[in-house]
Amino acid sequence: MKKIMVLLLILVSIKGINAQTAEELINRVRMKLDKVNDYEAKGKMRTNVIFIKAPVANVKVYFKKPNKLRINNENGISFIPKGSVNINLNNIFFNSAAFTIIDGGKETGSGNRILKLLPEDEAAGVVLSTLYIDEKNAVIRKAKITTKESGTYELEMTYGRYISYGLADKFIFSFNTKEYKLPKGITFDYDDGTKKENSSDQLKNKKGRVELIYSEYKINKGVPDAVFG
Amino acid sequence: MLKLLRIELFKIFKRPRTYIAFGAIAAIVILIQVALKYDGKSYVDLLLNNLSDSFELSDEYKNKLLNGYLICFVILNTLLIQMPLLVALIAGDSIAGEANMGTLRLSMSRPVSRTQYMTVKFLASVIYTLALLVWMAMLALFGSMLIFGTNDMVVFRSDGIEQMRHFDVLWRYFAAFGYAAVALTTVAALAFLLSVFAENSIGPIIATMSIVIVFTILSEMNIPLYDNTIKPYLFTSHMVAWKGFFYVKADAMGTTINGSIENLPAILKSLSILFIYIIIFFGTAVCVFRKKDILT
Amino acid sequence: MGDVIKVSNLTKNFGKIKAVTELSFNVRQGQVYGFLGQNGAGKSTTMRMLLTLIRPDSGDIEIFGQNLNRHRKSILRNTGAIIEKPDLYKYLSGIENLRLFATMSGARVSEKKLMEQLEQVGLAERAHSKVKTYSQGMKQRLGIATALVHDPDLVILDEPTNGLDPQGIADIRKLILHLGREKNKTLLISSHLLSEVEQVADAMLIIDKGKKLVEGKVEDLFDPSETILELRIEEGLTGLEKIKNSSLDAMIQESRNNSIFLKVHQKDVKEILETVLKMDIGLISFNTKHSLEDYFLKLTSGYSYAETSSNRTF
Numbered sequence: 001m002k003k004i005m006v007l008l009l010i011l012v013s014i015k016g017i018n019a020q021t022a023e024e025l026i027n028r029v030r031m032k033l034d035k036v037n038d039y040e041a042k043g044k045m046r047t048n049v050i051f052i053k054a055p056v057a058n059v060k061v062y063f064k065k066p067n068k069l070r071i072n073n074e075n076g077i078s079f080i081p082k083g084s085v086n087i088n089l090n091n092i093f094f095n096s097a098a099f100t101i102i103d104g105g106k107e108t109g110s111g112n113r114i115l116k117l118l119p120e121d122e123a124a125g126v127v128l129s130t131l132y133i134d135e136k137n138a139v140i141r142k143a144k145i146t147t148k149e150s151g152t153y154e155l156e157m158t159y160g161r162y163i164s165y166g167l168a169d170k171f172i173f174s175f176n177t178k179e180y181k182l183p184k185g186i187t188f189d190y191d192d193g194t195k196k197e198n199s200s201d202q203l204k205n206k207k208g209r210v211e212l213i214y215s216e217y218k219i220n221k222g223v224p225d226a227v228f229g
Numbered sequence: 230m231l232k233l234l235r236i237e238l239f240k241i242f243k244r245p246r247t248y249i250a251f252g253a254i255a256a257i258v259i260l261i262q263v264a265l266k267y268d269g270k271s272y273v274d275l276l277l278n279n280l281s282d283s284f285e286l287s288d289e290y291k292n293k294l295l296n297g298y299l300i301c302f303v304i305l306n307t308l309l310i311q312m313p314l315l316v317a318l319i320a321g322d323s324i325a326g327e328a329n330m331g332t333l334r335l336s337m338s339r340p341v342s343r344t345q346y347m348t349v350k351f352l353a354s355v356i357y358t359l360a361l362l363v364w365m366a367m368l369a370l371f372g373s374m375l376i377f378g379t380n381d382m383v384v385f386r387s388d389g390i391e392q393m394r395h396f397d398v399l400w401r402y403f404a405a406f407g408y409a410a411v412a413l414t415t416v417a418a419l420a421f422l423l424s425v426f427a428e429n430s431i432g433p434i435i436a437t438m439s440i441v442i443v444f445t446i447l448s449e450m451n452i453p454l455y456d457n458t459i460k461p462y463l464f465t466s467h468m469v470a471w472k473g474f475f476y477v478k479a480d481a482m483g484t485t486i487n488g489s490i491e492n493l494p495a496i497l498k499s500l501s502i503l504f505i506y507i508i509i510f511f512g513t514a515v516c517v518f519r520k521k522d523i524l525t
Numbered sequence: 526m527g528d529v530i531k532v533s534n535l536t537k538n539f540g541k542i543k544a545v546t547e548l549s550f551n552v553r554q555g556q557v558y559g560f561l562g563q564n565g566a567g568k569s570t571t572m573r574m575l576l577t578l579i580r581p582d583s584g585d586i587e588i589f590g591q592n593l594n595r596h597r598k599s600i601l602r603n604t605g606a607i608i609e610k611p612d613l614y615k616y617l618s619g620i621e622n623l624r625l626f627a628t629m630s631g632a633r634v635s636e637k638k639l640m641e642q643l644e645q646v647g648l649a650e651r652a653h654s655k656v657k658t659y660s661q662g663m664k665q666r667l668g669i670a671t672a673l674v675h676d677p678d679l680v681i682l683d684e685p686t687n688g689l690d691p692q693g694i695a696d697i698r699k700l701i702l703h704l705g706r707e708k709n710k711t712l713l714i715s716s717h718l719l720s721e722v723e724q725v726a727d728a729m730l731i732i733d734k735g736k737k738l739v740e741g742k743v744e745d746l747f748d749p750s751e752t753i754l755e756l757r758i759e760e761g762l763t764g765l766e767k768i769k770n771s772s773l774d775a776m777i778q779e780s781r782n783n784s785i786f787l788k789v790h791q792k793d794v795k796e797i798l799e800t801v802l803k804m805d806i807g808l809i810s811f812n813t814k815h816s817l818e819d820y821f822l823k824l825t826s827g828y829s830y831a832e833t834s835s836n837r838t839f
Contacts, residue, residue, distance in 0.1 A: 046484050051389040053479040055381070055397075055487060076394060077293050077381040080285045150282075177283040182387045186275055188306035189387050190472035192492040208283065211482075229289065232628055239625070244616050331612025335671065338576035338608065339629040340601040522539075523578040 020135070022101040022115050026093075028138040029131075032166040033090050038064040038223040039167065041214045045071070047079055049208035051180040054079060061212070067091050068228045071212075081175045081210055083153045089140055089166065092117070092129050107132055112141050125149065139166050151176035162217050171212040230349065233341060237353035241319060247357070250315035251364055254308065258368040261304050262376060269295040272303075276385045297374035298382040298398045302475065304369040309409055309471075313416040313441045314434075315361060320354040320420035321433035324518065328525040329429040337523055347515045354417045359410055366406050384475045391477050397487045401474040408471035408500065415464050415503045416441060418510035425518045428525050441465060464506045467499035527590065529554050529679055529711040530575065535584035537570055537735075544570040545735040548584070552713055552728075557705040559726030559743075560715040561821065567735035568715040569609060572683050575713070576606050588679065602631050605677035610687060611668020615657035619648050619667050622656060623674050632675035639674070646670045647696070662693040669700065680704060681713045686721060694721070701725050719821045723747070731821055747815050749791035753778065754798075755814075756785045759807030767806050773797065783809075 020028075041061045047054040057078040062070045069088040071080050085091055098121070104114030112132040119126055125147050132142035143155040153175050157168035241247050265272060273291045280286065324347075327333035336346065382398045384391040393401075419440065423433035444465035447455060460466050473496040478489035490496065530552035537545045545567045552558040562568045573579040575586060577597050586593040588600045613622045620639055627634040634642075643649045646666035656664065665688065672680060685701070686694045702725055704710045716722045722729055723743060731738040739746060758764035765780055776787040776797075789797055794813060801808060 046482055048483040050483070052392065053390065053477055053483060053485045054392040055394045055485040077290070077383060077392065079280070079390075079392075080290075082283060082285055084285070175283065178279065180279050180389065182276065182279060182385055184387045187385050187387045188472070190469045192470065192473040192476055192495045229287070236625055236628055239621075240614060240617070243614075243621075330614070331609070332614060334573070334576075334578050334608050335606075335611065335613075335626065336629060337578055338601060338604070338606045339626065340598040340631055341629055342598065520580070522580060523573065 022103045022113075025113060025133055025135060025138070026101060026115065026117075029133060029140060029166065030093055032138050032164070036063070036065075036165050036167065037220050038062075040218045040221065040223055041167075042216045043212050043214040045073070045078060045213075046211040047208070048211065049079070049177055051177075052079060052208075059212070061087075061214070062223050062227045063088055064223050064225070064228065065090070068225075070228050072227070081173065081177075081208060083145075083147070083150055083175055084173055084210065086143075086145055086153055086155060087171045087173055087212065089143070089155075089157075092126075092131070092140075092143065092145065104130070110141070111135075137163055139163060139168075162219070165217075165219055167214075167217055167219070169214050171210075173210045173212070175208050175210075177208045230345060233345065233349040234352055234356075237349050238356060241353055241357055246322075247319065250318060250361055253311075253315060254361060254365050255368060257308055257311065258304055258365065258372065261307060262300065262373060265295065265300055265303065266376065269300075293380050294383055295377065296380040296382070297370070297377040298379055298395070298402075299384075300373040300377050301370045301402065302382070302384065304373070305405065305409070305471075308365065308369070309412075309469075310445075312361070312365075312409075312413055314438055316354075316358050316413050316417050317420040317434045317437040317441075319357050320351075320417035321424050321427075321437055322430035323350045323354055323421055324424040324514075325427040325433050326424075326430040328427070328523075331525060333525060334523050343519045344515055347511075347518050351418070351421055351511055351514075354421060355414050358413045358417050362406055362410050362413070366402070370402055370406075382475070386476070391475060391491075392485055393475075393477050394485075394487060404474045405471040408474070408496070411500060411503050411507075412468040412471065415468065415506045415510070418507045418514070419464075422510045422514040422517075425514050425521065462502075464503060467502050470496050470499035473499075527554055528552065528587075529556075529589060530558075530713065531585075531587040531590075532571075532575075533585045535571065535574060535586065536582045537574060537579060538582055543735050545574070545581075548732065548735065548737055550730045550737065550740055552711060554711055555705070555709050556727045557701060557712045557714065557725050559722030559729035560713060560732075561719060561722055561729055562715070562717065562732040564717055566717075566732050568717075568732065569683055570735075571732075572606070572608055572681055572713070572715060575681060576604070576608065577601070578608070602675070603677050604679045604681065605630075605672035605675065606681040606683075607668045607672045607685065608681075608683045610661075610684075611664060611671065613656050613664065613667060613671070616655060618653045618655055619643060619659070619670075620652040622667060623671055626671040627674040630675035630677075634674060642670045642674055643667075645673075646700070661688045662690060665689055665693070666696075669697070673704075677710075679711045679713070683715050684717070685714060686716070698725055719818050750789075751815060752789050752791045752794065753814050754787045754789050754794060755812040756787070756801060756806075757809045757811065758783050758785065759809060761807075764806035764808075767804050768801070771800070771804060773800065 043059055043061060045057045045059045055076070057073045057076050059078065060072045060074060062072070067085070067088060067090060069085045071084060100118045100120060102116040102118065104116055106112065107114055110132070113135050115131045115133060117129040117131065126145055127148055128146045130144040131140050133139070134141050137159070139157070139159055141157055145153045145155070147153070153173065156172040158170040160169035162169065270288070270291055273295050277286050277291070324333065327336060337343065379395050381395050382393050416437065420433055420437040423436045424430070427433045444463045448460055448463050448466040473492060474490060476491035478486045478491050480486055528551045532551070533549045535545055535548040548571060560568055570579060574581050575588070575593070577593060589603065591600060593600055614625070617625070620643065623639050623642060624634070627639070640649060640652060643652050646669055648663060648667055648670065651659065651663065656667065659667065665685070669682065669685060672682065686697050689697065701712060701714065705712050705725070714722065714726065726743055728742045729746065730740040760783065765785060768774065768777065768785060773787060776789055778786045778788045780786065787797070798811065
């Protein structure tokens with residue numbers, strides 16, 4: 001019995017020394033993100049949706065505290081998925097003033113800390129956010145956000161030069177799409193004989209992906225409200 | 230030969246009826262442009278209906294979508310179906326009209342060989358067809374580009390969306406107009422052939438339209454029995470292949486490859502089938518006409 | 526002077542209808558050649574074959590000493606024609622039509638020449654009006670101008686006076702004589718009226734149902750010994766009886782109603798009339814005509830002298 005007590009004490013003390021509590025970690029992440037009041041970023045966007053063939057788009061992304069975000073394709077057209085506002089990671093915390101944090105321990109392999117955030121506000125659109133946090137750098141590497149109405153979004157971040165601001169160089173944003181079908185009457189289709197690779201199975205897999213690669217951030221240089229329309 | 234061609238063109242462009250077609254095209258194009266200028270949003274909403282749940286579709290976005298390139302695509306889709314009538318109006322009149330007026334016997338008692346005469350007549354019909362298309366391009370393409378501006382082009386198909394960069398569009402239109410010229414020349418050749426048999430121009434014009442309509446219906450129907458037996462050989466099945474220039478290739482990531490065409494061989498195959506039709510129609514017309522007794 | 530047109534054994538059938546059968550005739554250089562026949566006799570078909578509009582079933586056509594099929598272009602370059610009523614491009618003006626056909630004939634004709642041509646047919650003032658505003662006579666004259674615009678040696682005119690008023694007919698006749706006599710052109714002119722052809726033609730051919738009836742020089746065909754003298758007498762048979770009992774009996778060709786037809790020599794007409802008057806047969810009127818006219822009508826239509834001559838007065 002004594003032995004067990006000692007073992008428990010040792011375990012608790014190790015945790016206390018090497019690891020931080022979930023709250024502390026979230027706070028560190030938030031503080032880092034808080035350093036950014038606004039930014040303007042240039043980047044390239046690739047859309048990968050089964051039924052869309054879209055060219056690579058040059059986009060500008062604008063952010064302003066607390067949660068304004070805009071992706072602009074200034075010399076072209078891009079299908080911007082709903083929920084892409086969540087590439088602003090602040091949004092995760094903005095959705096609800098308070099939430100319950102469940103510590104999910106460490107992810108095997110990457111060693112990222114898994115934290116699940118449950119908003120306490122019943123009316124919140126987000127039901128659950130699962131964050132995979134790099135403890136050392138206090139940045140979110142991966143996030144799964146489950147919403148009431150639009151299904152689950154997934155975010156994957158790769159950090160580089162702007163890691164100190166918690167800003168990623170590369171985002172991969174995955175989202176759900178509805179099945180796409182238009183009546184031939186309005187599309188004036190012509191069958192050019194190309195066999196569609198998307199078999200019905202693939203069409204059911206209605207995951208879309210948007211990849212954003214930023215080349216440059218201008219941080220805290222001020223962004224006029226007008227750009228957010 | 231050039232002199233004779235000049236005469237034929239002179240005759241065509243001196244006739245009031247010739248300008249009906251130009252007027253009709255202008256009317257349709259302008260009507261569509263006006264409609265889309267003032268009510269384009271509802272058309273775009275119709276196209277985007279399916280996507281509104283998954284994508285941010287602001288009004289600004291819809292305005293960008295409804296640019297000159299998309300407008301021209303809508304116009305071409307609507308108008309190219311009507312064009313055969315306008316082409317038949319002149320090509321069907323080519324020989325039958327002269328027979329009806331009694332000028333055929335005057336022309337054919339001149340030192341002009343019948344083959345030469347037919348070639349010149351057909352060329353004149355083709356030039357008229359090209360003139361119609363150039364006119365249409367001016368109004369539908371350049372007109373729309375002027376009124377609606379340009380941007381990336383998004384083509385909505387029933388099972389997918391083709392998107393291409395704004396700098397990757399214009400050449401596709403030139404290719405499409407070029408293709409449409411061949412497609413309409415096929416109709417001209419058919420009307421021309423029928424024109425040889427008739428003594429007034431109404432007959433060949435109506436006959437041409439009837440054939441085009443029946444064939445188009447057959448081409449559009451999805452009946453397995455016809456899909457591999459009749460459909461591949463109907464010229465109407467191949468007349469719409471110009472749309473293929475607006476279907477792009479994508480890489481493994483689903484990214485549009487600039488300057489690509491989804492199925493160029495299919496377009497080229499359709500093109501050669503149309504050329505074969507033109508040769509058959511025109512060749513038969515010449516053969517029949519060479520042997521024909523001119524009794525009108 | 527040689528033959529400009531040489532037609533031998535020309536035959537054309539349209540299905541079961543025999544349009545032209547074994548027709549042969551020659552037109553000599555500088556001749557005005559009349560081509561006579563009722564409507565539907567095969568005149569137009571023959572003329573169309575001469576212009577390569579219709580392909581003969583058999584037979585040969587030589588024009589300017591060359592085979593028509595083999596030298597079509599060079600022959601037609603030197604031939605001008607109108608077939609039936611000349612329909613022109615109604616939406617073009619007179620001078621535009623003329624220019625167009627000149628070009629088709631491979632001729633370069635100056636604007637001045639075109640105007641001269643129009644002047645010749647009396648259309649100079651209307652040169653720039655659209656043909657649809659022309660009267661039938663004006664169209665006819667413009668048609669003839671288009672046939673002559675490239676100055677051809679051979680002119681083929683199908684019923685050139687059809688639909689014209691008397692003044693128009695006289696004008697065309699004058700033009701034909703001018704072309705034939707002064708310009709030394711060879712003309713082939715068809716008509717269904719002998720009276721029209723006999724005044725201008727040097728030689729003529731009469732066809733019926735596609736077959737040749739008579740061909741020859743007009744002076745030979747109009748043999749003076751073949752004159753018909755028609756006598757109209759008062760009611761009753763005594764007049765006819767008196768003539769039958771006289772020396773004139775042998776000359777009687779036919780008698781019907783109150784008319785008696787005698788075949789006489791032209792030079793004897795005066796003498797015969799004097800004899801008749803002396804016989805007191807109640808002569809009301811008399812009338813002479815050449816037997817060819819009646820022959821033509823009789824052969825081509827089956828009419829008798831009486832039916833056709835009743836309204837002719839001398």
